[in-house]
Amino acid sequence: MRASRLVTLLLLLQNRGRMTARQLAEELEVSVRTVYRDVEALGAAGVPLYGAAGHAGGYRLVDGYRTRLTGLTAPEAEAAFLAALPGAAADLGLGEALATAQLKWRAALPTELREHAGRIQERFLLDAPGWYGDGDRTPHLAAVAAAVWARRAVVLRYRRWRAPEEIERRVEPYGLVLKAGRWYLVADGPSGIRTYRIDQIIELRPLQEEFTVPDDFDLAAHWQDHVAGFRARLHTGEALVRLTPRGAHRLGVAPVGDGWTQTRVPIESIDHAHGEFLRLGADIEVLAPAELRDRIAETARTLAARYEE
Known part of the structure; x- marks a missing residue:
């Protein structure tokens, strides 16, 4: 364990430059005292590093020193x-x-x-886009990526689902996310940090204005919160249903025995659930809410009458 930790400490200093003992301790999940001992061990082994006291102090490697590690497993x-x-x-x-x-x-x-x-x-091959699409057309992706990398603001002309459908705004691109074959931009703008679909960008104008990302911003953590919030907003209700074993499998519900399974499932809306549940055909029966049950029953009667003709 200690040998692995020493290698990690060395790589941290090599890649990040100066780091304090406390920063190293947090990264390595050890005590500051342990870091002191590890640094002494590296020095005894001939690694050229030095430490400085004070507010701007910390440990760093001698300029130009690079280690060549062949210890990959x-x-x-x-x-x-x-x-x-x-x-x-x-x-x-x-x-x-x-x-x-x-x-x-x-x-x-x-x-x-x-x-x-x-x-x-x-x-092994990683193919990110879904089955029924080849991904999005993203002609502005390279320009957005360049702005993210250079930390320069851009002006977007953007298409969205609500009115006004086209907007123009200046944003500061913090990062890019690839989710299920679709690219998203996380950027700060007039309304705070927002997420934009790259394929909905109509026009992009790069600016020469530089910006600084807040020290406490973490792209992965922000995206995780965004996804959790999206799911919470998406599923605002629930339905009580009965499922055959096949229906339970298709809906991702653990079946109970070999018969019907009764369970509650989150739904986005009556309209959305109506379309989704119809895909399960005879493998599902909606018990509640009554409005959803009536809608599906009416659709079933209409389909039966149509096919009888």
């Missing part, structure tokens, strides 16, 4: 190649760079790990 090498999304990299204009980087990385790996990484690429 097979699962780590496999995961690194599996994590690369060629489609996403190509969307961002980085497809060629990704391919080149993988070639360099593969060449630097020991023979055994190189074979492991090669098998991953031969046997």
Whole structure:
């Protein structure tokens, strides 16, 4: 465990520059006293690092020092190649760079790990878009990515679902998110931090104005909160239903025995649930709310009469 922690500490200093003992302790999830001992161990092993006291102090490596680690495990090498999304990299204009980087990385790996990484690429493929779509047309994605990287503001002309359907606003692009084959921009604007679908951007005008992202902003945490809020707003009601084993499986409900399963499921609205439940055909019976049950019964009567004709 300690050897792994020493390597992690070394890489943290190599990649981030100066770090205080407390910062290192938080990253490594150890005490500050343990960090002091680890730093002494690295120094005794010949790693050229030094510490400075005071407000601007901390530990750092001597300028120009870089370690070459060949201690990657097979699962780590496999995961690194599996994590690369060629489609996403190509969307961002980085497809060629990704391919080149993988070639360099593969060449630097020991023979055994190189074979492991090669098998991953031969046997696993990550395809982000859903079945019934090829992803979105995103002609402005590269420009948005450039603005995110350079921390420069942009002016968007954007299409949205509510009136006015077209808006124009100046925003500060904080980050990009790829969700189920669709790209989203998280940006700060007149109404605070908002999420924009890249394929709904009609026009984009980059500005020369630079901005600073708040220190307490975390893209992953923000997106997680956004998704949780979206789901909470989406499912504002519930329905009481009976499901056959097949219906329970299709709806993602754990069946009870081999017969009908009665359960409550969240619904977005009567209209939305009406369409979704009709897809299950005879594998579902809606018990409540009464309005939804009546709507589905009326649709079933209409369909029966139509097919009898």
